[in-house]
Amino acid sequence: MTLDVGQRLRAVRMEYKLSQRELAKRAGVTNSTISLIESNSTNPSVGALKRILDGVPIGLAEFFAFTPAAAKKIFYRADELTEIGKGGVSYRQVGETMVGRSLQIIMERYEIGADTGRIPLVHEGEEGAIVLGGRLEVTVGEERRILGPGDAYYFESRRPHRFRCVGQEPCILVSACTPPTF
Structure with a gap:
């Protein structure tokens, strides 16, 4: 039986309510490293995995013994969305964990001037969104x-990308990406 390290890392990260960016920062690696591991595009060495897990913190033995709970819930009230962002950008995910899921749906809120950072995001898959309010520079x-409001985007996520709220009000959008990468 092959162990899905990427899916397991995503489940552990979500269990500890960490974004990919936060885990990368804690572990001293790039966001794309976490994304590539979680999408099973790369397999980390044991040393690299230990360093990443130190950012949770969780040991190797606990990581390999971790059994993610199966997602069973279908409907979510607004107050049941899982916050996976920090700072000026709020990412409220539909569902507590993405284990066993191939699509991630997020209600995003960018405060005035907030952005995803100077370093563009890059990961496998596709993503798209529809802006509900405010103005978003993509x-x-x-x-x-x-x-x-009403405008949308849709692109392959391996193209470098970033987002920034412009204008005088917060920007709200609903996004989806596949595979789940946050």
Whole structure:
């Protein structure tokens, strides 16, 4: 039986309510490293995995003994969405864990001037969203657009991308990505 290290790491990260960015920061690795491991695009060495798990913190033995709970819930009230962001960007995920899921849906809120950081995000899969309120600057590769209510984006996530709230009010959007990468 093959052990799905990526799925297990995602489950542990979600159990401890850490975003990929927060875990990467704690572990001293890049966001893309966490993303690549969780999407099973790369297999970490035991040393690299230990270093990442020190950011949780959880030991190797506990990591390999961890049994994620199966997602069974279907409906979620607004107050049951799981916050996985920090700072000026709120990411409220539908579902507590993405274990066994192939799609991640998030209600995002960017405070005025908040962004995803100067270093563009890169990960496997696809993502898209519809802006519900405010104005969002979206940069994908060399392309940049400012989107308002009703506007949308959809692209392959391995293209470098970043998001920033522009304007005088917070930006709200609903996004989806596959595979789950946050």
